[in-house]
Amino acid sequence: MPGEEQNEVLLKLPTFWTTQPQVWFEQAEAQFHIRQITADDTRYYYVVSALDQNTAGRIIDYLREPPHENKYEGIKTLLNTTFGLTRQERAAKLLHMDGLGDRKPSELMNEMLALMEGHKPCLLFEQIFLEQMPEDIRLLLAQDTFTDPRGLAAIVRPL
Template sequence: MPGGDSFDQQNAVSLKLPTFWKSQPQVWFEQAEVQFHIRQITTDTTKYYYVVSALDQDTAEQIIDFLPRPPKDNKYGGFKTLLLNTFGLSRHDRVAKLLHMNGLGDRKPSALMDEMLALMDGHTTCFIF
């Protein structure tokens, strides 16, 4: 390279994330992170911009204070936390849903258990289980 200057070269990557799912933000982020991994996207700022581009108008309006002034470092992590805290179920909401679930109905027992475990969100110490 002339002059001894060095620079980081990044290859253009094509990625179109689905519109953000306010009703299932954790699942949406799991899928987004898989897409980042497949396309070898590791840069914090790039991940942040992809996630912002996947917001619909209503979602963007709810978190408008963050968008014009993201932090210099950890943009993606901070934004992910904000979206999960804003749209994810609180611990209280999860417990209420568990305690007030409909019965088995016409579902298989495994489908009911999957729904219950999803509401547990990885917590293993619970009197119900």
């Protein structure tokens, strides 16, 4: 694609975030979309160029012999699997939340929803959130239906 070559020069992705690979890919894909970069090879090589020495070293076998097709999806899956939290790790983090602390309820809710990775909050999720709140707020929210978790968290003001 003729316009893509010009766009390629304008993009410099940040160094890959091993602590939050899914978030890094969301940002990278936003940049690809803005610049209309859709070619598999181009996206793959941008990702490779954003890897630091340690990260590249951990996946060197893939870098030496990437597949002929779907290179980008392959490296995305590999990096998310290698550095992202497993389903069990995300569940454990939800179950063992440290409480509200000095965070706003909306910040806690955002963290909890991120751990859900798109799954719909359920009864257990609601209870975990409530248990992080001070008792007076917990009592006020106990009857809420949690149809809009972020909206609910935004209106909560610890006393």
